[in-house]
Amino acid sequence: MQRKYPNLCKPITIGNVTFRNRMFGSPMGGTDITADCTIGPKSTAFYELRAKGGAASVTVSEVVVHPETEASHMYHLDLGTVDSLAxxxxxxxxIRRHGAIASVELSHSGQYAGTYLTDKNKKQGLAQWGPSPGVRPDGREVKELSQELIDDIVAAYGRCAGLAKRAGYEMIMVHGGHGWLINQFFSPYFNRRTDKYGGSLENRVRFAQEVLDSVREAVGSGFPIEFRMSGSELFEGGYDLTEGIEIAKLIESRVDLLHVSAGTYQTGFGITHPSMFLPHGSNVYLAAEIKKHVSVPVATVGGLNDPAQMEEIIASGQADVVEMARALLADPELPKKVMSNRDEDIIKCLRCFTCMAERAETSTRRCTVNPLIGREMDGTEIYPSPNPRKVLVAGGGPGGLYAALTAAKRGHKVILCEKSDEIGGILRGEQAIPFKYEMYELGVTLGKLAKDAGVEIRLNTPVTKEYAEKENVDALIIAVGSAPLVPPIPGLNGDNVVIVNNYYLEKDKVSDSVVVLGGGLAGCEAAIHFAQEGKTVHLVEMRAELAPDANIRHRPIMLKEIEKNNIQVHLGFKGLCVTKEGVVCADSNGEEHLVPGTSVICALGQRARRNVVDELMDCAPYVSQIGDCVKASTITTAIYQGYHAALDI
Incomplete structure (x- = not known):
């Protein structure tokens, strides 16, 4: 067959190992790290899913090589811990039984030891070690590594690498980026040593060279070693791309693949893992420049999820390999779909950070668009029902679409009714905001997949009690969503007001001076969009903080965007009335203020359509209610509930 993306699909040999394509699964931390820091069965299933989906390699992350000086709750690999090697x-x-190459990431966080402890208070009792002594921004003391400890850590890298090879891993990744210990030695900001590990760049690279020599001695020649590095630290005082190139040149003889990432702990989460506010592939330029100066293959990473873009990266010689983490959570079968020319079926990552927020909150994983993630042991295959039924889904938003798709895969006869002329529900409104466009695309893709699976989609068809009873279905899934909350504020129904959900239909009504009324997630993101367009934006919120409904990973990045874009924020302001000049608000003392703006965006939240649910509850033998019509929530909740409602039929 003729491959649509021939460069992306082409095998590559690294060391003495051949990889089936150029799409690698970059490191992702597991979901059930045991008390002894072994890999739990849920994590094994978590990694296996990406192997089944066609990735060329899957990297297990992170193995702490020296727990004595790095007490984060991450994997340990040793012979002393029962079940560790097993x-x-x-x-x-x-991983290997599906044709993917199993890789493992060896790591040491240095002065950021304890980062992955769920109980952050435990960090108080840890000793943080780094190249040089100092005090972290959070006040914790950093101790300088002695020569004896450095030697011990270097040897530990080799021991872990040898055990990984013994366990069946066919590639080792050494983590030298993102502000972890090896990066700390590279960095003039962190490394102020005056011995052979400090001062000149050659000295600052010495520790990495010793680590790589230790690993090479343990695994032998021809065994692939991948080295992950930040092409630039991207903050003042750190090393830049010019030095990143020199670092790459000084270590290339010891590695088989240079994996070029970006940034460090200092720069913030949204650069190393590009947020929705950055272009896809925003860090590719670092790999592309380093590739010009080295002879070993180079991999790039960071917010990549579009096969056309990834094909161009490889075809143009910017990199030899593309690596993905979040994209393979959203759709583990992305590589398989690329290989079989089914790229239109890819469910794209939204870069919403649900996956990483969930790990920080509950020590598990979850994905907004993939209900399997973190729950792979519950079953990843959808089996046909022994008793196919007639199923009616009321509502064509993300939850309803996912329910219809899942029910159709089970062999049921499925009808999905959507009261408007387009599927997608609340996601339709995201098409007008460029950094949220993939949310709109999610509805389009789910609609295509549902149709391909045999779902009959009826547009302009609201489901009433009479309609449902006339269809005489065996199962009814109610997914009628929510409606915008529009309180009886005088003037809020005026011509200068646009409901945030309807902005995509009324873009031309919005002037260059905007008041966004409501500082929740939707209001904050709308405000950022308007500011990016060059408009003057005021953001009004009745509560004492913005966007408490945003997840803990996305929220700080979003707040930085609000600050960066000079959005004027008014906290503790309650809207009293809307005029042609703006919104009259009362502050916490009851004093009135006019927040100026000739256009007003109403983003005051959503209310579940309970009246529709109540009408339909007795319209079929099996009835399930999912998503926003239960309680205004998230895409994550709607899709998860829709998937399981269909499985329960």
Whole structure:
């Protein structure tokens, strides 16, 4: 067959190992790290899903090589811990049996030890070690590593690498980026040593060279070693791309693949893992420049999810390999779909950070668009129902679409009714905001997949009690969503007011001076969009903080965007009335203020359509209610509930 993306699909040999394509699964932390820091069965299933989906390699992350000086709750690999070696072996088997190469990331966080502890208070009792002594921004003391400890850590990298090879891993990744210990040695900001590890760049690279020599001695020649580095630290005082190139040149003889990422702990989460506010592939330029100066293959990473863009990266010689993490959570079958020319079926990552927020909150994983993630052991296959039924889904938003798709895959006869002329529900409104466009695309893709699976979609068809009873279905899934909350504020129904959900239909009504009424997630993101367009924006919120409904990873990045775009924020302001000049608000003392703006965006939240739900509850033998019509919530909740409602029929 003729491959639509021939460069992306082309095998590559690294060391003595051949990888089936150029799409690698970059490191992702597991979901059930045991008390002894072994790989739990849920994590094995978590990694296996990406192997089944066609990735060329899957990297297990992170193995702490020296727990004595790095007490984060991450994986340990040793012979002394019962089940440690076995858990790694079972995971390597699970990856390899699907044709992917099992890799493992060896790591040490240095002065950021304890980062992955769920109980952050435990960090108080840890000793943080780094190249040089100092005090972290949070007040914790950093101790300088002695030569004896450096030697011990270097040897530990080799021991772990040898055990990983013994367990069946066919590639080792050494983590030298993102502000972790090896990066700390590279960085003039962190490394102020005066011995052989400090001062000149050659000295600052010495620790990495010793680590790589230790790993090479353990695994032997021809065994692929991948080195992950930040092409630039991207903050004042850190090393820049010019030095990043020199670092790459000084280590290339010791590695088989240079994995070029970006940034460091200092720069913030949204650069190393590009947020929705950055272009896709925003860090590719670092890999592309480093590739010009080295002879080993180079991999790039960061917010990549579009096959056309990834094909161009490889075809143009910017990199030899593309690596993905979040994109393979959203759609583990992305590589398989690329290989079989089914790229239109890819469910794209939204870069919403639900996956990483969930890990920080509950030590599990979850994905907004993929209900399997973190729950792979519950079953990843959809089996046909032994008793196919007639199913009616009321509502064509993300939850309803996912329910219809899942029910159709089970062999049921499925009708989906959508009261408007387009599927997608609340996601339709996102098409007008460029950095949220993939949310709109999600509705389009789910609609295509549902039709392909045999779902009959009826547009302009509201589901009433009479309609449902006339269809005489065996199962009814109610997914009628929510309606915008529009309180009886005088003037809020005026011509200068646009409901945030309807902005995509009324873009021309919005002037260059905007008041966004409501500082929740939707209001904040709308305000950022208007500011990016060059408009003057005021953001009004009745509560004492913005966007408490945003997840803990996305929220700080979004707040920085609000600050960067000079959005004027008014907290503790309650809207009293809307005029042609703006919104009259009362502050916390009851004093009135006019917040100026000739256009007003109403983003005051959503209210569940309970009246519709109540009408339909007795219209079929099996009735399930999902998503926003239960309680105004998230895409994550709607899709998860829709998937399981269909499985329960």
């Amino acid at each position: 858990s790694f072996t079972y995971t390597a088997d699970a």
